[in-house]
Amino acid sequence: MNRIDDARLPAWASLAETDDEQVPLLGCALLIARDEYPDLDVAACLAQVEAHAASLRPLVEALDDAPLKMQAINRRLFDELGYAGNHDEYYDPRNSYLNMVLDRRLGNPISLAVIQMEVARRLGLHLDGVSFPGHFLVRMPVDDGLLVMDPFNRGRPLGTEELRLRAKPHFGADVPDEALFDILSPAPNRAILSRILRNLHALYVGAGDWARAVRCMDRVLCLDPENAEALRDRGLGYAELGHVAGAVRDLGAHLQRWPESGDADVVRSRLLELLGDGRLAQRTH
Structure with missing residues (x-):
């Protein structure tokens, strides 16, 4: 598990040579946010994520079943702390910047997934992101398969048929089990961060904000030349x-x-x- 215990963030220039498994998801998400908010309080953002995990630790450690642990995490994040998908202003760029998501408790699927994953990983749960077509999801291995959840909708679990229906418009045909399993492969941190930047790029291109659009692609190239x-x-x-x-x-x-x-x-x-x-x-x- 990659953790950042102080206010130091990785340098953009170092990421191209960093192994995929060593690319810090939270740290790089905050790097993206710092581009837009240069006065961002990195230490406060990190402390907030740590505090979410710390408040859950006694409860989660008392539970034996991984799905029950995840249920407790989701209840805390989405019901008690009020994190929610921003359905009303889905295309607001603030939904992609992690500091703003932490402050406003509003985000898009991928930013909420980052918070959900980072909290879960601090509590010993192996939660991965899934670059599902159209809508980012998270997954956790369980004894009888995978628990797939939708962070944009309060971490709601998704069954096989619903996943198949969600994938079908992007395939134009029925989605066989093998294809669905491939779609549900875990996304590396580098791919998650690139998707955040591509989402922002699309918003800025739509707004004609070419300086910010170029900045987003420059950062993708820092991650993946x-x-x-x-x-x-x-x-x-x-x-x-x-x-x-x-x-x-x-x-x-x-x-x-x-x-x-x-x-x-x-x-x-x-x-x-x-x-x-x-x-x-x-x-x-």
């Missing part, structure tokens, strides 16, 4: 900002590294627009 979509989207964002050199660098690198990608024609066209002539065409085919 080989992320093709992030390199493309940072380049497109640079173009919107008028930073032609940055756009040409990123979009050109994208074509050189992934010349057969499905979006290669779009990227090539944008590059040629930026350069204003056909010189690049010979170099990128």
Whole structure:
């Protein structure tokens, strides 16, 4: 279990070389928040998560059954402390920034999942995130399989048929057991953090806030320098900002590294627009 016991956070520049299992979920979620809130009180945020776990420890340690332990955690977080999914303002960026979720007790599925996972892990429960299509979930191994829960809806357990129904629109057909099991694979911390950043990127692109959109993709590339979509989207964002050199660098690198990608024609066209002539065409085919 990765824990951060003081106010020091990892450096963005160190994360590309950090093994997946060593990427600290809570610490990096707070790094994302600090980009938007530079005066963020990191120690207070960490202490709040620790306090949630400490208040539960006597009760959870007195229970033998893991699902009952998880039920107690969910009751504390969602019923007593009031954490809730922000159904009314789902696309508010504050739902993705962990300091604001801790303050407001409102979040989106993935930010609530981070809090739920971090509290559970401090109490000895192995809770993982699940990059379920459309809606982030959490899972916990139990004796007879998996307990899958929806943090956006008060940690409610989800049965197999409901999961299948939720997945079906994204597959366009019935979802066989093998496919459903694959979808429910645990998401590494790096993937969870990248999904937080991609969610924010989509919001900022929709709002025409290209500086923040570019920042989000830059952070994804700190986590995963080989992320093709992030390199493309940072380049497109640079173009919107008028930073032609940055756009040409990123979009050109994208074509050189992934010349057969499905979006290669779009990227090539944008590059040629930026350069204003056909010189690049010979170099990128």
